[in-house]
Amino acid sequence: xxxxxxxxxxxxxxxxxxxxxxxxxxxxxxxxxxxxxxxxxxxxxxxxxxxxxxxxxxxxxxxxxxxxxxxxxxxxxxxxxxxxxxxxxxxxxxxxxxxxxxxxxxxxxxxxxxxxxxxxxxxxxxxxxxxxxxxxxxxxxxxxxxxxxxxxxxxxxxxxxxxxxxxxxxxxxxxxxxxxxxxxx
Amino acid sequence: xxxxxxxxxxxxxxxxxxxxxxxxxxxxxxxxxxxxxxxxxxxxxxxxxxxxxxxxxxxxxxxxxxxxxxxxxxxxxxxxxxxxxxxxxxxxxxxxxxxxxxxxxxxxxxxxxxxxxxxxxxxxxxxxxxxxxxxxxxxxxxxxxxxxxxxxxxxxxxxxxxxxxxxxxxxxxxxxxxxxxxxxxxxxxxxxxxxxxxxxxxxxxxxxxxxxxxxxxxxxxxxxxxxxxxxxxxxxxxxxxxxxxxxxxxxxxxxxxxxxxxxxxxxxxxxxxxxxxxxxxxxxxxxxxxxxxxxxxxxxxxxxxxxxxxxxxxxxxxxxxxxxxxxxxxxxxxxxxxxxxxxxxxxxxxxxxxxxxxxxxxxxxxxxxxxxxxxxxxxxxxxxxxxxxxxxxxxxxxxxxxxxxxxxxxxxxxxxxxxxxxxxxxxxxxxxxxxxxxxxxxxxxxxxxxxxxxxxxxxxxxxxxxxxxxxxxxxxxxxxxx
Numbered sequence: 001x002x003x004x005x006x007x008x009x010x011x012x013x014x015x016x017x018x019x020x021x022x023x024x025x026x027x028x029x030x031x032x033x034x035x036x037x038x039x040x041x042x043x044x045x046x047x048x049x050x051x052x053x054x055x056x057x058x059x060x061x062x063x064x065x066x067x068x069x070x071x072x073x074x075x076x077x078x079x080x081x082x083x084x085x086x087x088x089x090x091x092x093x094x095x096x097x098x099x100x101x102x103x104x105x106x107x108x109x110x111x112x113x114x115x116x117x118x119x120x121x122x123x124x125x126x127x128x129x130x131x132x133x134x135x136x137x138x139x140x141x142x143x144x145x146x147x148x149x150x151x152x153x154x155x156x157x158x159x160x161x162x163x164x165x166x167x168x169x170x171x172x173x174x175x176x177x178x179x180x181x182x183x184x185x
Numbered sequence: 186x187x188x189x190x191x192x193x194x195x196x197x198x199x200x201x202x203x204x205x206x207x208x209x210x211x212x213x214x215x216x217x218x219x220x221x222x223x224x225x226x227x228x229x230x231x232x233x234x235x236x237x238x239x240x241x242x243x244x245x246x247x248x249x250x251x252x253x254x255x256x257x258x259x260x261x262x263x264x265x266x267x268x269x270x271x272x273x274x275x276x277x278x279x280x281x282x283x284x285x286x287x288x289x290x291x292x293x294x295x296x297x298x299x300x301x302x303x304x305x306x307x308x309x310x311x312x313x314x315x316x317x318x319x320x321x322x323x324x325x326x327x328x329x330x331x332x333x334x335x336x337x338x339x340x341x342x343x344x345x346x347x348x349x350x351x352x353x354x355x356x357x358x359x360x361x362x363x364x365x366x367x368x369x370x371x372x373x374x375x376x377x378x379x380x381x382x383x384x385x386x387x388x389x390x391x392x393x394x395x396x397x398x399x400x401x402x403x404x405x406x407x408x409x410x411x412x413x414x415x416x417x418x419x420x421x422x423x424x425x426x427x428x429x430x431x432x433x434x435x436x437x438x439x440x441x442x443x444x445x446x447x448x449x450x451x452x453x454x455x456x457x458x459x460x461x462x463x464x465x466x467x468x469x470x471x472x473x474x475x476x477x478x479x480x481x482x483x484x485x486x487x488x489x490x491x492x493x494x495x496x497x498x499x500x501x502x503x504x505x506x507x508x509x510x511x512x513x514x515x516x517x518x519x520x521x522x523x524x525x526x527x528x529x530x531x532x533x534x535x536x537x538x539x540x541x542x543x544x545x546x547x548x549x550x551x552x553x554x555x556x557x558x559x560x561x562x563x564x565x566x567x568x569x570x571x572x573x574x575x576x577x578x579x580x581x582x583x584x585x586x587x588x589x590x591x592x593x594x595x596x597x598x599x600x601x602x603x604x605x606x607x608x609x610x611x612x613x614x615x616x617x618x619x620x621x622x623x624x625x626x627x628x629x630x631x632x633x634x635x636x637x638x639x640x641x642x643x644x645x646x647x648x649x650x651x652x653x654x655x656x657x658x659x660x661x662x663x664x665x666x667x
Contacts, residue, residue, distance in 0.1 A: 001220065001221070001224045013209075014209055014213060017200075017203075017205055017209075017210060017213055018213055018216075018217060020199075020203055020205075021196055021199055021200060021213065021214070021217050022217060022220075022221075024199045024202075024203075025192075025195065025196060025199060025217070025221060028195075028199065030195055030198075031187055031191070031192060031195045031221075032187070033187075033221060033224075033225065034225065034228050035228075062329075063330075064333060065330075065333075065334070067251060067334060067395075067397070067403060068333035068334045070251070070252050070253075070254065071254060071333065071334060071393075071395075071405050072333070074253065074254040074374060075378060078374065078375065078378040079378070091407060091408045091409075092333075092408075092409065
């Protein structure tokens, strides 16, 4: 609960006391009061599929509604147990239209020689953190398909550097580290 | 959660620490106590609404169902059947307005075209949908926000509520409204997930219509919608027969059409040597099929979530059958029959169902559709569908009551909630007797007699056969002892 009142009102004793009481009630922890933020933590158990989808769309800078995310999660779970999951990935992660109309390209190939996924090949991959992307992807595939070993092959990788540009007044210039992207196998 | 007294005591201690004193402080403590307690109650209630089983509000349940892509049934409007003779050429598309009255409109359930055939007697029955509201009809261009899912909204961007299960969707292939084609719509996620486009066979993937809070719809197309393409959605707004004066049906007039009563003589299906007379009235109707009830949703949605919308085993046939025929089936069960048992020539899944009241029963075309569409999901494709049979039971009661009041509604409530029209239950007459005994104003039951014309044994714990349900009819005699 939040109370908003003008600063000068705080000079009036009763309002000042009300603020003190409420602040202390929350801060002391004695009453273990919950705030509305608590509701955000009420969610289902850990779900690697949802985690990957959250990561992927955030990485692409695409805003997507919760309902649409859940649709994609359910599509993937509906295909669980078969290589159909890769078709669903192409179907849903790569939005129709490709880059030209604002969509995303996502192409993934695979070779599944039971029990090994001998090749998961991304034709186009644009991510900001390759390691995080691949580990998250692997965790997702782990809950959707049985496999013993998995090997990734990336044909074209575009690493996107993200960060917040801050202005500093510098006495001396600091050189940037130049990152060269290269094909990774 | 802390009680109000605990919060008050906590605040008093805080006030004491700050050396706050006086009546104003006591009043302040009372005020803040109430505010904090109220907040905790609100948060607890909101958390409860985030659970499918605990939620009390229908909108919360619908939202939880949407999480597992279970589309709550949005109901089916009343159907009005017109026995029409064409006086002029008439062409109507699906959902076209065919009659506009003061209190209700009629829309075509299917496309119809007819021309005068030169006779006076010819007539045929056409099915129309009764609604008290205009059809929701909107065309939109798909943008980045709607490429994954499109929500039917009004011109101000608010979701259109109360859409029934009758919905029609057209999607264009290009960035133009000229080449729009109709896509089939389903509320069953597995049907949507399995469907695919194959132009050579004229197949189109099924659009998934997900019910959202307020009984609106969010539509999903396999592979998403193409940005820049167009979508047109037409939906019948849900309404019931309540407030509709059926005597006005006789005053329905439609340009180019005369409503007729027809009398046809046809061979008796039971005795081909005889003929029977079949009369078709000018106007007949079926009432609405209600929206899904709040009580059954948690069970059905959990089932949908548990099978991940995939039909994986024979036992899932029950889920699938009751979902496909949700507008006709109240409940269903099944048994697996080995070859040779009960006269079956091969291993067979036999489904028994109880139909919804006031709706048309499942016909042969429905059965054939189900077997051909879903049969291949199951290991054995032999599926039989049969209506469950009622075991009629008369219940005679002499009840001693302390007040001259009827208990028939309460007794019927007990029967409806626990025994009548339920498949696969175990019936115990002592339990029924005990339930009635506990009713208010009942002092004791003097006589409790159950009888049936069937060979069903009503003693002890009676287990109903797979295709049987009870229909207990109570007859109550009252003895008042004050």
